[in-house]
Amino acid sequence: MVRTVFFVSESTGITAEAVGQSMLHQFDGVEFEKIYLPFVNTEEKAHKLLQRFVEIKEQSGTRPIVFATMADCEISKILRKGDCLYLEMFDTFSIILSEELGVEPIFKSGQSHGITDDYESRINSIHYAMDNDDGMRMDKFDKADVILVGVSRSGKTPTCLYLAMHFGLKAANYPLTPDDFEKGIMPEALKLQKHKLIGLTIEPKRLQQIREVRRSGSEYSSLKRCQTEVKMASAMFKKLNIDVLDTSEKSIEEIASRIVKTLNS
């Protein structure tokens, strides 16, 4: 069974997509063809979409499923009449929240992150993460909210970017290298920031898989090398007594959320 799913919004549709994906994830055994459709912001576009619903129904025999976040009621009304399962996220919760707060919703175009101070700080954090990736420089570690340490390809870079993008955190990272292992200690610049350090560890077999994609057949991606590096890194984490996260089975969202939780605790 294949069902067509739309993520629709008069704005970016990122919320509709996030919720929709999470929901679909709850249903096994159904294949979904997903269509992401932001900026459905005129009645004309809404009517065109209705026509598309009809065609999908004719071709597949089933009506499409629509996850929508529509601040604009007129467009929402049009889509709701279409031959689809229309799931509007704002409607239900808006009414309940409005009653709770005693304030009318303003139905402004649905962006969760506008151009605000908070937004500027996120952008600055993204640039910080870029500039302080991979131990490229260590003189700005004092500005960091958190510094991730781990062997090459343990998940440091994507996690730092996610921390910057979603949580506005200044996240730097430092890759432990054979040179560090030989010395058996972390660089002084890192030890000075010990309270900001979080170690990332990973199953050697998983690390090997990831490195294999990058440099197939190399010594760098051999299981032996992966085992040795992970073991030595773990010993260094233990010596410094820093928090450690295993990234093997985790997505970057999950690693980042756990780091935020650690920082807040």
Place this chain on the structure above:
Amino acid sequence: MVRTVFFVSESTGITAEAVGQSMLHQFDGVEFEKIYLPFVNTEEKAHKLLQRFVEIKEQSGTRPIVFATMADCEISKILRKGDCLYLEMFDTFSIILSEELGVEPIFKSGQSHGITDDYESRINSIHYAMDNDDGMRMDKFDKADVILVGVSRSGKTPTCLYLAMHFGLKAANYPLTPDDFEKGIMPEALKLQKHKLIGLTIEPKRLQQIREVRRSGSEYSSLKRCQTEVKMASAMFKKLNIDVLDTSEKSIEEIASRIVKTLNS
């Protein structure tokens, strides 16, 4: 009026936060104190949270608002009994969707992006964006899904990272420099990929603000320099006849969504 809001999940809570933020954005005149609480995954943690609800009510006189995505029904049941406005996103839609699909929801821990092929491709795209940022190399432009072109600080880097992280797109970028303006043409490596190019433009005054933060008082951040660069970049975009997006009043989410829409059209 200040209201305390929790984003709660037995997993990362990223969906609860996305929806919650969008919803709160609809209510002006209320100040929200937001608390992000992922991994509430034991009954003990849930009971502790109930106690916190009581304290908040006692201190502020109002009950907290809770946005939750709980795949685990037992924990959800506990929180629902608390003194709070409990808004559970999965409940409502799960039932409707289950009826539509004729499949029972599996209530698996709510991650929208697991460790799948799709996930691997997102990670690879993030590394691609890092390696191909700021015109650092141009020999991999043939691998790009999209290449953003624009003057320094027009929004290229954060947008590329967002495109990689959320849409799994391989996004490269190239900064137009005084050298390019002097020659009056884009480098050959870019022109070869003309069909992948999207130009980013920005209001000179806004650009000045952004550059001012980076290098205050410099010629680089003078209004005159910003005006000249933006004008010359626009002329180059026109000459090549590529799509152009104005980033002045847009968040990276919005710029990225518009780019995806352009690519799909």
